Amino acid sequence: MTAPRTAAASPAAAAPAAPPAPAAPAARTGRRALRSGALAVVPLLLFTAVAFGLPAVAMLDGAFTVGDPVTGAASYGLGNLTASWQGAYLTALLGSVKLSATSAVLAAVLGLLLAQAVVTSPLRALREAVLTASGVLANFGGVPLAFAFVATLGNSGVLTRELGLTDTGWSLYSFWGLVLVYLYFLVPLMVLTITPALDGLRTQWREAAQNNGATHRQYWQHVALPVLAPSLLGGLVLLFGSAFAAYATAAAMVGSSVPLVTLQIADAISGNVLIGQENVALALSLDMVLVAGLVMAVYLPLQRRSARWLA
Known part of the structure; x- marks a missing residue:
């Protein structure tokens, strides 16, 4: 007859588990x-x-x-702000908005086409060359850019004389002349902005569209452009802000012949037209800050939405 098994466990088994290490050092x-x-x-x-x-x-x-x-x-009081929304100051503000919007739309379209050509090109050297040049040209502005265009397309510029542009009514020192100059640095900026978004388009999306009988136009209309829309609108807003804040290029080229808010601010501060309008210039600067704030309020949500799509 076997002895009954004792209920007492071995000392090692009966010992309580070691308490967890305190979290105070980690905290x-x-x-x-x-x-x-x-x-x-x-x-x-x-x-x-x-x-x-x-x-x-x-x-x-x-x-x-x-x-x-x-x-x-x-x-x-609000006298300076009221003055900044009247007369020549309002004309300059609207002129800057018109110039910036026109330049931004044209640069967005041209930059998208150029970026798409670069992304789909099998030549890696071409892609690297275009992106490198875009990084340089996007930051090339001010007086050197104005001088380059004046020497090339001004009234006595090289191409103006060779092509006889004066006879056609061409003038660099006009609204459309400024648009052309602004495109010189806005198009590269758009290429840098939209290229990552184009890289994020999945090849599987194109293949799936083709397998379902979609044409190239239908793929872009119903798949690619809706996905790229936040990035496109964000790039458009960024281009608008860059053109809206530009000063040195326009000041060196057209002076006060084209009404722009940045030129009006400079004239008011220096007393070039009227004396004692420094505070009105600060009010115009506040107007520009408000426009820039609206631009950023639109740009940031679009960038976040684009990042979710292309992640």
Whole structure:
């Protein structure tokens, strides 16, 4: 007869499990890393506050400061903003919007076609050359760009004389002349902006469309363009903002012959036309900031939506 099995377990089995390691060291490490990361951002925040915050405060203060023409006393009011929406100032603001919108639409179409040709090209060297050149030309502007076009297509430019463009009524120092000059740096910018989106189009989408009997036009109409629409609109908004803020090229080429808000701001600050309009120039600058804010409010959601589609 066997002895009954005892209910007592062995000492090793009966010993309780070791308690989990405390999470306090890990939590302290995380808080320490968070503090160090926050301290690393402090120089950037200080630089932003000095470089952008102080000018913004000065612009707001001047835009809303109205001087009494009789006593010269300064007070806060909306007189400068009201003046910036009237007369020549309003004409200049609308002229900048028209020039920027026209240049942005043309650059978006031309840049899309060029980028598509580069993406579908089997020559890798061509792609690298076009993207490299686009990166350089997108940042080429100001007085050097104006001088290059004046020497080439101005009244006494090389191509103007060789092709007899003066007889056809061509003038570089006009609205469409500025559009042509702006396209020189806006088209490369559009190529850089839309190329990643074109790379994100899946080859499986094209194959599936072809297997279902879709033509090339139907593929672009019902598949590619709807997917690219956020990127296209985002690029269009970015081009509009770049053209809207351009100053040096237009100032060197046309002066005040084409009404632009940036040129009006420069004239008001320097007292070139009227004296004592510095605060109106700041109000015009505030108008530009508001337009740029609207542009960014449209651009950022479009970029996020495009990233979700092409991820």
